[in-house]
Amino acid sequence: MYTEKVMDHFENPRNVGEIPDADGVGLVGNPTCGDIMKIYLKVDNDVITDIKFKTFGCGAAIATSSMVTEMAKGKTINEALRLSNQAVAEALDGLPPQKMHCSNLAADALHAAIENYRDKQK
Amino acid sequence: MRRVYMDHSATTPVRPEVVEEMLNCLTEKFGNPSSLHYFGRQGRSALDEAREKVANAIGAKPEEIVFTSGGTEADNMAIHGVAMLNQNRGNHVITSAVEHHAVLNTVKALGKQGFTVTILPVDKFGMVSVEDLANAITDKTILISIMHANNEVGTVQPIKELAALARAKGILFHTDAVQSMGKIPVNVDELGVDLLTISGHKIYGPKGIGALYIRKGTRWRQSLFHGGAQERLRRAGTENVPGIAALGRACELAVQELAEEAVRLTGLRDKLIKEVMDKIPDVRLTGHPTKRLPNHVSFCFEFIEGESMLLSMDMKGIAASSGSACTSGSLEPSHVLLAMGIPHELAHGSIRLTLGRDNTEEDVDYFIENMMPIVERLRAMSPLNSENEFDFEDSCADCKVSSSCHL
Numbered sequence: 001m002y003t004e005k006v007m008d009h010f011e012n013p014r015n016v017g018e019i020p021d022a023d024g025v026g027l028v029g030n031p032t033c034g035d036i037m038k039i040y041l042k043v044d045n046d047v048i049t050d051i052k053f054k055t056f057g058c059g060a061a062i063a064t065s066s067m068v069t070e071m072a073k074g075k076t077i078n079e080a081l082r083l084s085n086q087a088v089a090e091a092l093d094g095l096p097p098q099k100m101h102c103s104n105l106a107a108d109a110l111h112a113a114i115e116n117y118r119d120k121q122k
Numbered sequence: 123m124r125r126v127y128m129d130h131s132a133t134t135p136v137r138p139e140v141v142e143e144m145l146n147c148l149t150e151k152f153g154n155p156s157s158l159h160y161f162g163r164q165g166r167s168a169l170d171e172a173r174e175k176v177a178n179a180i181g182a183k184p185e186e187i188v189f190t191s192g193g194t195e196a197d198n199m200a201i202h203g204v205a206m207l208n209q210n211r212g213n214h215v216i217t218s219a220v221e222h223h224a225v226l227n228t229v230k231a232l233g234k235q236g237f238t239v240t241i242l243p244v245d246k247f248g249m250v251s252v253e254d255l256a257n258a259i260t261d262k263t264i265l266i267s268i269m270h271a272n273n274e275v276g277t278v279q280p281i282k283e284l285a286a287l288a289r290a291k292g293i294l295f296h297t298d299a300v301q302s303m304g305k306i307p308v309n310v311d312e313l314g315v316d317l318l319t320i321s322g323h324k325i326y327g328p329k330g331i332g333a334l335y336i337r338k339g340t341r342w343r344q345s346l347f348h349g350g351a352q353e354r355l356r357r358a359g360t361e362n363v364p365g366i367a368a369l370g371r372a373c374e375l376a377v378q379e380l381a382e383e384a385v386r387l388t389g390l391r392d393k394l395i396k397e398v399m400d401k402i403p404d405v406r407l408t409g410h411p412t413k414r415l416p417n418h419v420s421f422c423f424e425f426i427e428g429e430s431m432l433l434s435m436d437m438k439g440i441a442a443s444s445g446s447a448c449t450s451g452s453l454e455p456s457h458v459l460l461a462m463g464i465p466h467e468l469a470h471g472s473i474r475l476t477l478g479r480d481n482t483e484e485d486v487d488y489f490i491e492n493m494m495p496i497v498e499r500l501r502a503m504s505p506l507n508s509e510n511e512f513d514f515e516d517s518c519a520d521c522k523v524s525s526s527c528h529l
Contacts, residue, residue, distance in 0.1 A: 010433060016503050031467030031506065034427060034446065038505040054505035058429035062503065
């Protein structure tokens with residue numbers, strides 16, 4: 001039911017972990033619905049220089065988290081804000097339809113982290 | 123790769139002895155049992171033999187067995203048929219919160235057709251209390267349907283006591299014995315039930331065949347199927363003779379081997395439970411610790427989600443199942459776990475391991491060996507841990523209050 005890319009990111013997730021002195025942290029989902037994603041950012045000169053994630057959830061939740069970190073790394077804040085959940089799913093060659101709404105939150109977590117970074121800048 | 127199948131509550135492989143019986147009815151004894159000629163008579167004799175075997179296996183008379191397309195049809199047929207024929211006597215039906223959807227949704231459907239429905243709560247082990255049932259019965263109650271053993275957590279219900287209450291009040295009692303058949307003794311007189319469901323593919327028979335036991339004299343009629351006079355007007359449609367013959371043989375074998383196999387499986391089950399609890403931290407056994415099916419193990423692993431565990435296990439050749447929302451095809455985790463007062467977040471981490479004839483002690487060792495690093499890896503990826511989430515106490519905060527719960 002999952003594509004090869006999803007399984008690859010599930011089996012070998014990129015950028016797992018935490019950044020203790022992160023410039024921005026984003027958290028979406030809740031344990032009740034079964035998916036929680038937490039994304040940590042290091043930002044230098046408006047560019048995402050490091051990004052890590054921790055996720056509680058199904059295979060799709062872990063794979064999308066991993067994929068979004070790969071897509072966002074090296075991008076500017078504004079570029080990263082344009083990444084959508086849809087784009088993350090497409091980069092994984094698609095997700096099963098029932099996963100599109102519940103486990104496809106990785107871009108939201110990224111955006112939450114960026115928002116947190118911007119709040120800190122104020 | 124080594125393959126370890128631990129999902130026998132989902133389905134089982136068909137035994138060679140059963141295949142042989144089935145093949146014989148596909149090729150040699152292919153006649154329609156309703157036909158007068160030689161071929162028809164052969165089909166008829168296969169049908170009669172199978173009916174006797176199924177009846178013997180559950181302590182019934184052959185004429186009390188009606189073959190169906192499986193457990194779901196038998197459950198629908200039992201509940202709907204009793205409700206339709208007895209609606210002049212009352213409109214109240216009682217079931218439990220942990221039933222299979224084949225029962226729960228059939229009862230709920232009656233609720234939309236003018237029947238009053240009571241869904242009994244369960245305690246933290248998934249057990250229905252006799253006291254709760256006694257309190258729920260009214261003078262309008264016509265039917266009680268409570269499963270013999272639960273498919274998700276393995277808890278065995280006190281059917282004998284529950285059915286005795288029903289009988290004393292002249293209320294019909296149905297039990298879904300799909301999971302208990304072949305695992306623990308299933309005898310219609312000892313249980314004291316009026317209707318009982320079994321299924322072929324859970325006992326090393328094929329899919330698409332089941333049976334409903336209907337005690338002689340029970341106020342029941344076929345209310346869903348219209349058609350020919352097969353099964354003495356109780357189930358229209360040309361009989362699935364190969365499936366029926368297979369079910370007969372599967373029942374016969376299941377009962378013959380039950381005592382010995384139950385001891386062997388209980389040993390494996392308890393080893394599996396002990397090893398997991400000893401070697402993996404933050405795991406909870408779900409279901410009753412002792413009053414459970416001999417082949418049934420179910421856990422909730424904290425801080426991680428069921429589907430990601432299943433995927434990881436599958437990569438190691440281990441087949442199991444989960445009550446997580448992600449595997450149920452809905453947004454809600456298992457209704458059984460929620461009814462037991464297990465919070466959503468913990469229910470998402472449920473894993474069910476159901477053992478069978480082909481499992482060995484080496485399989486249990488292989489599972490433990492592979493499960494430890496899987497849990498460790500997923501937990502390392504999880505933002506949850508014992509400090510920030512899952513304040514799950516043995517309190518009844520989330521529990522729908524059951525009077526058998528004395529915490």
